[in-house]
Amino acid sequence: MAEFEEQATQKLFEKNFITEEQFSQIKNYRSLGIFSLNAELKMFLYLSVLLFTSGIGILIYENIDTIGHVAILSLLLIVTVVCFYYCFKNSVGFRKSETTFESPVLEYLVLLANILTCIFIGYLQVQYEPFGTHYGLATLIPTVVSFICAYYFDNKSVLTIAITGLAAYVGLSVTPQDLFKNDLYLNQSLSFSAIMLGVLLILWTFYSDKIGLKTHFKLIYSTFALHIISITAITNMVNEYYGFWLIFSAVLAASSYYFYKASYQLKAISLYVFMILYAYIGINIFIFRIFENIDFQDIWMLIVLAIPAYFIGSIVLFIKLIKNFNKEIAE
Known part of the structure; x- marks a missing residue:
């Protein structure tokens, strides 16, 4: 952490964002070892x-x-x-x-x-x-x-x-555990209510930005909206009782795109990480639903061999995305 801070300070000095005197003062302060x-x-x-x-x-x-x-x-x-x-x-x-x-x-x-x-x-x-x-x-x-x-x-x-x-x-419980245990499978109106609540939270952040009202609350509203919309969409994507899984797939895709942009705007790593996780789960469910009626018996062994490589590649891609995000917001 200390090395990262030193590198960030050095970059600020090289780009002339801080003077040489300020650079020296920052180094002297950090050398004191004071912590809060x-x-x-x-x-x-x-x-x-x-x-x-x-x-x-x-x-x-x-x-x-x-x-x-x-x-x-x-x-x-x-x-x-x-x-x-x-x-x-x-x-x-x-x-x-x-x-x-x-x-x-x-x-x-x-x-x-x-x-x-x-x-x-x-x-x-x-x-x-x-x-x-x-x-x-x-x-x-x-x-x-x-x-x-x-x-x-x-x-x-x-x-x-x-x-x-x-x-x-x-009528909605907002913790992920309670959302999965809720009546989203049996009560379609509750699912749409959850989506509407998430959308209203997002719209309120737009209005707050417009009038300058407690704009620093935006991360909290966005976090709640991300979890509510994404988990509701995912639970309905695996629900076979209703034929709305394509609609909720589109909702999850739109939500992931919005929160991808919002995470960069707010420089919020937590928002970015959960957005990736929900999008990854949604993509896998979508692929499964597309190919669930296809017989893979002839290439079953090939799929079994490819699964480990797929998950390893997913982990590597996830780490790379996080590193790129941290690098971009630091700059």
Whole structure:
């Protein structure tokens, strides 16, 4: 890593992007061996939030009969209100551009407040059903709160909660494992809803770019859209019950092309890697579906011998593509 940084700095100096004095200052700074604990501290803060909210869940589960619903809901509400009060009091307010906070604690208090809001509303609905049979409102309300807080406090973690809540309101689980276990095989309307949700997330990034609204959120929206569209398309490409596999093949191809361009625009290696993986899976499924009715009995041994070479070649090509991507975005 240090060698890569030195080479990058040398290239900047050779191309006259930095002066000789700046080049010397950078080398002297790196020679000091100073490193930042910022990422580690943020990780511990994040773990603290998760452990605290998990502890509340365990406390509720183990003492529900002795504490009582009203007492638990009151405690949750008080802690949530205190967290939100502190966050609003110490924040710099809403800004369309990226906002930084003096203390990272504020960022994780916002996350804690939103998680507690989700717990409170979910618990309230389960025990007292204030929304009646409209269970979607119990998902929609914390989703709206999370979107507002994500944009007001410029919090990416809360934004992921908001997008997840939006997907849940649509009726979709957004983790890859849950997507494969979902009703995409049996409910075609759910598949199209998933595709539409992914497209809407992409369209929102275009609109945000146009008005300059939190443009740094684009990677998060794009990541969710990539997984939702690609996994939905792949699951329907292998679905024989409906004759839409060609349509979803075209959807996956269009999605792969868009995210190929977007990964270069955002310089996001994660987006690029997953795009390649989904496209590779889709290509193999497409080839299989094309030739599934052809009898390969006469050349079966040739195919068996070619399979190892095919996978080895795929791995080599994958590594080469990643290296080229890193090289191009570095330049």
